[in-house]
Amino acid sequence: MSNNLSFGQIWQFCVYGFNNGAIYALVALGFVIIFQVTGHVNFAQGEFVMLGAMFTAWLIKVPQWPVLAAALAAIGVTALVSLAVERLCIRPAEQRRANPMTILVITLGVGIALRGIVLTLFGPDPYAVETFTRGKFDLFGGIVLWQNVWQIGAAALVGVGLWFFFTRTLTGRAMRACSINRYAARLMGISPSRMSMIAFGLSAVIAAVGGIVIAPTTGATWDMGTKLGLLGFVAAVLGGWNYGGAIAGGFVLGVAEQLAIGVTNSDWSRFQDAFAFVLLLLVLLLRPQGLFASRARSTSRAGL
Amino acid sequence: MKDKAPTESPVPASNEPTTLARSSGAATVRPASFLNLPPAILRALAFGLFVLVLPFLPWASTHRDEITVIGFFSILAVGLTLVMGYAGQLVLSQAAFYGVGAYTSGVLSVNLKWPPLLGIGVGVIVAALLGWVSARLLFRLQGTSLALASLGLGIIVITVIGQWDEVTRGQQSLTGIPKLDVLGFTFKDDLAYYYLVWATVLTVMLLSFNIINSRVGRAFRALRGSEVAAGTLGINTTSFKVQVFVLAAAFAGLAGGLYAHYRSVLSPGTFNWSVSVEIVVMVAIGGVASIWGAPFGAAAVLIITPILRGFFSGTSLAGGGLENIIYGLALVVIMIFLPSGLLSGTGGWWPRLFGRFRPSHPHNLPPEESSSEPVSGAKQVG
Numbered sequence: 001m002s003n004n005l006s007f008g009q010i011w012q013f014c015v016y017g018f019n020n021g022a023i024y025a026l027v028a029l030g031f032v033i034i035f036q037v038t039g040h041v042n043f044a045q046g047e048f049v050m051l052g053a054m055f056t057a058w059l060i061k062v063p064q065w066p067v068l069a070a071a072l073a074a075i076g077v078t079a080l081v082s083l084a085v086e087r088l089c090i091r092p093a094e095q096r097r098a099n100p101m102t103i104l105v106i107t108l109g110v111g112i113a114l115r116g117i118v119l120t121l122f123g124p125d126p127y128a129v130e131t132f133t134r135g136k137f138d139l140f141g142g143i144v145l146w147q148n149v150w151q152i153g154a155a156a157l158v159g160v161g162l163w164f165f166f167t168r169t170l171t172g173r174a175m176r177a178c179s180i181n182r183y184a185a186r187l188m189g190i191s192p193s194r195m196s197m198i199a200f201g202l203s204a205v206i207a208a209v210g211g212i213v214i215a216p217t218t219g220a221t222w223d224m225g226t227k228l229g230l231l232g233f234v235a236a237v238l239g240g241w242n243y244g245g246a247i248a249g250g251f252v253l254g255v256a257e258q259l260a261i262g263v264t265n266s267d268w269s270r271f272q273d274a275f276a277f278v279l280l281l282l283v284l285l286l287r288p289q290g291l292f293a294s295r296a297r298s299t300s301r302a303g304l
Numbered sequence: 305m306k307d308k309a310p311t312e313s314p315v316p317a318s319n320e321p322t323t324l325a326r327s328s329g330a331a332t333v334r335p336a337s338f339l340n341l342p343p344a345i346l347r348a349l350a351f352g353l354f355v356l357v358l359p360f361l362p363w364a365s366t367h368r369d370e371i372t373v374i375g376f377f378s379i380l381a382v383g384l385t386l387v388m389g390y391a392g393q394l395v396l397s398q399a400a401f402y403g404v405g406a407y408t409s410g411v412l413s414v415n416l417k418w419p420p421l422l423g424i425g426v427g428v429i430v431a432a433l434l435g436w437v438s439a440r441l442l443f444r445l446q447g448t449s450l451a452l453a454s455l456g457l458g459i460i461v462i463t464v465i466g467q468w469d470e471v472t473r474g475q476q477s478l479t480g481i482p483k484l485d486v487l488g489f490t491f492k493d494d495l496a497y498y499y500l501v502w503a504t505v506l507t508v509m510l511l512s513f514n515i516i517n518s519r520v521g522r523a524f525r526a527l528r529g530s531e532v533a534a535g536t537l538g539i540n541t542t543s544f545k546v547q548v549f550v551l552a553a554a555f556a557g558l559a560g561g562l563y564a565h566y567r568s569v570l571s572p573g574t575f576n577w578s579v580s581v582e583i584v585v586m587v588a589i590g591g592v593a594s595i596w597g598a599p600f601g602a603a604a605v606l607i608i609t610p611i612l613r614g615f616f617s618g619t620s621l622a623g624g625g626l627e628n629i630i631y632g633l634a635l636v637v638i639m640i641f642l643p644s645g646l647l648s649g650t651g652g653w654w655p656r657l658f659g660r661f662r663p664s665h666p667h668n669l670p671p672e673e674s675s676s677e678p679v680s681g682a683k684q685v686g
Contacts, residue, residue: 093639
């Protein structure tokens with residue numbers, strides 16, 4: 001252990017952590033929305049991030065579209081793919097009264113197929129994406145890239161947008177009603193199947209946004225989705241499967257991961273890929289209801 | 305390849321029927337099958353004989369290595385069948401336990417010069433212990449989250465194996481693992497290993513059948529039907545799930561130990577999480593609740609994949625995209641339309657063709673997947 005870290009270094013690691021945390025938060029939000037409304041865990045969530053990143057990168061590089069147009073098109077395509085998945089894969093299984101494991105295997109299959117399709121279409125090489133805004137600035141002694149502001153800003157914007165959607169709009173409130181009690185929601189004239197489609201569309205849009213803002217930092221590859229999906233899942237577990245918790249869980253995970261890499265020497269930091277999952281197992285052991293929820297609330301799927 | 309099995313069956317039955325037929329007795333009221341043998345025993349005999357002669361059949365005699373590998377994956381798939389089909393849990397850490405078994409045995413015999421048999425035994429115990437610890441943790445997660453968490457567990461294991469250079473040699477591969485020897489007999493050639501591995505497959509399958517047909521097995525099936533209902537009947541659901549998970553981990557550890565001494569070389573990529581997914585595909589093809597389906601699914605995946613890869617070589621599909629697309633679509637289509645697998649189901653081609661070999665015991669049938677009740681969430685107002 002190298003325990004002579006200065007405060008400045010720790011702060012710098014926190015800045016890196018916030019960066020990654022923003023992406024984890026976005027992925028976690030996608031998981032939570034689908035879980036809240038439909039009760040399913042969508043294994044393909046990480047692949048939606050990958051779709052967003054890959055389509056943006058490809059549209060910028062090959063047909064030379066401007067960034068904004070490419071990003072919007074990528075979000076649209078990802079949302080369409082997600083809606084198609086809900087219609088063609090999830091709905092028929094639900095109609096056959098598939099058990100949760102069956103639906104999970106289906107989403108796993110969707111994720112693998114999406115990876116295969118993207119690999120076939122765009123090839124195995126990573127696509128580089130130019131940063132949206134160049135340059136960096138100094139924040140309390142830590143260096144922040146402007147690109148990082150995009151990432152954190154996207155997470156913040158999505159968070160605020162979702163808060164508005166779920167508390168101030170009829171559709172959003174109907175979705176929350178579905179997550180509290182599907183049956184009662186139906187009696188109130190809410191269609192859970194339509195809410196389920198909206199949930200899939202919305203979570204794909206959020207995932208695609210995450211993919212677009214992370215593409216300039218990490219590049220876009222066909223296999224980037226699985227790891228991001230898993231880390232987003234860990235963030236959702238940390239946050240106790242609710243919307244606020246997912247955002248907080250994402251940032252906690254990002255910072256914890258970077259600090260763990262920062263404070264350990266190379267004997268330990270070579271295992272960095274496993275850190276997030278060790279954290280996951282620790283949380284499952286010590287606080288299975290999530291870091292922030294009280295035990296009573298963990299039984300409800302009400303969300304906010 | 306497995307569909308040849310029934311054609312071989314008359315041979316063992318006519319050769320050695322007397323003792324078994326006498327033991328089952330003239331007074332048996334079971335529906336008559338071939339020479340009054342219970343169908344389950346007939347099937348096991350047929351499969352055993354098929355395994356015995358397979359390495360000398362035309363195609364198989366030049367592909368013994370592939371068939372041995374199918375055997376390793378059959379053991380893994382039988383374990384996962386128990387977890388998925390009978391405990392109703394999707395688990396994606398099977399390749400990790402496979403790796404733990406392989407590396408434990410490999411490291412012990414290379415670094416500490418332990419005899420291979422002891423190494424395999426310790427590997428099984430370590431895999432089972434890891435399975436027990438992780439099951440206690442993972443089953444705190446409700447339902448479906450468990451799968452993702454088990455995938456995380458798989459990533460922890462593969463990271464440790466890949467990075468812990470001083471013990472596992474990491475990415476450089478662990479080499480020089482001795483061949484297995486038991487009481488002075490060394491398993492040197494392909495054929496000896498072929499028989500060893502497939503004997504293990506048969507043992508593991510028989511063990512699984514025994515478990516399924518026991519009191520514990522009934523509890524498993526109740527668990528799969530409805531966990532809540534099983535709980536109200538006094539079944540300790542978590543304890544049963546943990547037991548079956550540990551058993552699957554032990555099977556995987558055993559397969560890993562055998563694999564280590566078969567290949568003599570271990571590299572981390574063999575136990576990557578995508579291998580766990582492949583095992584899920586095998587189990588899905590064979591039917592999630594069908595022990596017989598496990599070797600069938602393993603054979604189907606491992607035989608079809610290289611053929612398809614050769615067929616599409618030179619196109620952009622050859623870069624691994626094809627397997628992913630096919631595995632993925634196969635999972636989706638099978639789980640939607642044939643959740644109990646390609647071999648089973650009342651309308652399937654297998655029972656119709658080989659009806660005589662259908663299990664006569666209702667408990668050999670795969671559990672009911674769904675009821676015909678109308679869907680609650682399908683058509684809505686609104």
